[in-house]
Amino acid sequence: xxxxxxxxxxxxxxxxxxxxxPQHIAIIMDGNGRWAxxxxxxxxxxxxxxxxxxxxxxxxxxxxxxxYLTLYAFSTENWNRPNDxxxxxxxxxxxxxxxxxxxxxxxxxxxxxxGDIDGLPEFARKEVLRAKxxxxxNTGLWVNIALNYGGRDEIVRGIKRIAKDIKEDxxxxxxxxxxxxxxxxxTANMPDPDLLIRTSGEYRFSNFLIWQSAYTELWFxxxxxxxxxxxxxxxxxxxxxxxxxxxxxV
Ligand code: IPE
Ligand code: IPE
Ligand code: MG
Numbered sequence: 748x749x750x751x752x753x754x755x756x757x758x759x760x761x762x763x764x765x766x767x768x769p770q771h772i773a774i775i776m777d778g779n780g781r782w783a784x785x786x787x788x789x790x791x792x793x794x795x796x797x798x799x800x801x802x803x804x805x806x807x808x809x810x811x812x813x814x815y816l817t818l819y820a821f822s823t824e825n826w827n828r829p830n831d832x833x834x835x836x837x838x839x840x841x842x843x844x845x846x847x848x849x850x851x852x853x854x855x856x857x858x859x860x861x862g863d864i865d866g867l868p869e870f871a872r873k874e875v876l877r878a879k880x881x882x883x884x885n886t887g888l889w890v891n892i893a894l895n896y897g898g899r900d901e902i903v904r905g906i907k908r909i910a911k912d913i914k915e916d917x918x919x920x921x922x923x924x925x926x927x928x929x930x931x932x933x934t935a936n937m938p939d940p941d942l943l944i945r946t947s948g949e950y951r952f953s954n955f956l957i958w959q960s961a962y963t964e965l966w967f968x969x970x971x972x973x974x975x976x977x978x979x980x981x982x983x984x985x986x987x988x989x990x991x992x993x994x995x996x997v
Pocket of ligand 2 (some may be wrong): 777825
């Protein structure tokens with residue numbers, strides 16, 4: 748596959764190797780607030796602008812034949828933001844799913860979530876369930892939206908499920924290994940992310956996929972999320988393809 752990235756001075760060619768595509772890409776979509784601040788706008792308009800980026804990234808990932816895209820949309824720690832910002836984010840989510848659900852569906856995209864959606868306000872939970880139900884049989888790009896998601900919370904909830912199954916004699920303590928443990932997480936039946944992208948120049952996980960990212964390749968950019976576009980995703984994939992993954996071997 749060949750693409751062109753337009754930089755201010757020149758057209759840069761991006762060539763991707765179809766044989767070496769990451770199967771699973773995870774993205775920490777960060778920098779909406781700073782994008783708005785730079786323009787003297789309220790933070791919520793930064794989130795709104797972030798939806799444009801989201802649209803473009805889903806389209807590009809789908810066209811590039813990526814299998815799984817996991818997007819960090821709302822963390823378990825984001826509840827500590829001002830109420831009006833939390834509400835605006837929930838409303839934006841609902842608006843997005845209502846407006847774009849059908850189009851995602853017609854593009855064979857499957858909407859899934861990771862995180863505790865029971866903790867979402869009812870109007871948001873309902874819309875999320877509706878989008879999941881609508882797209883559940885689709886076979887194209889699988890989009891995981893991380894909502895009320897925290898890696899530590901996911902691990903603790905996984906442990907509780909294991910404990911319950913032990914108590915009910917469904918498994919024994921000896922059965923537990925890394926693979927079994929993974930199957931109790933929200934990402935059960937998905938490959939670990941091959942590539943994790945974080946925008947906005949921050950270099951941390953912020954509680955995202957901490958178990959699953961043990962051997963994930965990391966890619967950081969200063970671009971703020973609302974400015975991130977498909978061609979930036981392709982650049983990240985192109986960089987990924989130049990890396991040598993060793994998984995502890997020589
Ligand atoms: C990411 O942008 C979106 C969410 C966390 C929901 P931020 O809102 O964190 O933007 P910054 O980091 O303040 O710029
Ligand atoms: C991580 O970004 C969460 C999402 C992108 C949804 P944050 O902006 O919440 O993370 P910190 O606070 O900078 O670590
Ligand atoms: Mg942030």
